[in-house]
Amino acid sequence: MRDTLVLNASFEPLSTVTLNRAVVLVLQDKAVVEQAHPELRMRGAALDIPAPRVIRLCRYVRVPFRRQAPWSRRGVLVRDRHKCAYCGRRATTVDHVVPRAQGGQDSWLNTVASCAEDNHRKAARTPDQAGMPLLRRPFEPTPADAMLLALGRDDLEALPEWLAQPA
C-alpha cells in the first residue's frame, strides 16, 4: 500500500501516513482529501471513497523547525533519482565522496548515488584521487523536499505542480 502525503492546513508537506490512517483522518473530519488515486478506492461496510494520495489537515499544526532533513541511504538514492554520480547509469548503492576511511561522514553533502561498479572502482579514494569527477554536486534537500522524495518518484511526478515545487 502506498503512503499518503499529509499537508498542513497551510498546504506545507508535513509527513506521510498509511492509506488507512489517512482515511481515518478524513472520516474523523480532521483532514480533507486534496488528491485521490484515480483508480483506487477504499471500500468497507459503510464506506466507499477514493483512496487519498494527498490529504490536508483542517487545523494548522505547529511543527518544530527542523534545520535538516534526516540523512538516509534511501533518501540519497531518491534525491539523485537512482542515477550514478560518476557515469549516469542506474545506481543501486550510495558512495561516500570523501571515503569514511578518510574521515568522510554520512551526510547529504558527502554522499551520492553510485552504480555498484563505480563504487567498487572508486574504493576508498576521493573523486580526485580516483580520477572520477562527479557529474553533479551533492546537495542538501529541505525537509519539505525530503518528504516529497520519500514518496517516491512516481508519486512525485503525479503531484500537482504547486506541490512538487521545493518549498
Ligand SMILES: [Zn+2]
Ligand atoms: Zn556508475
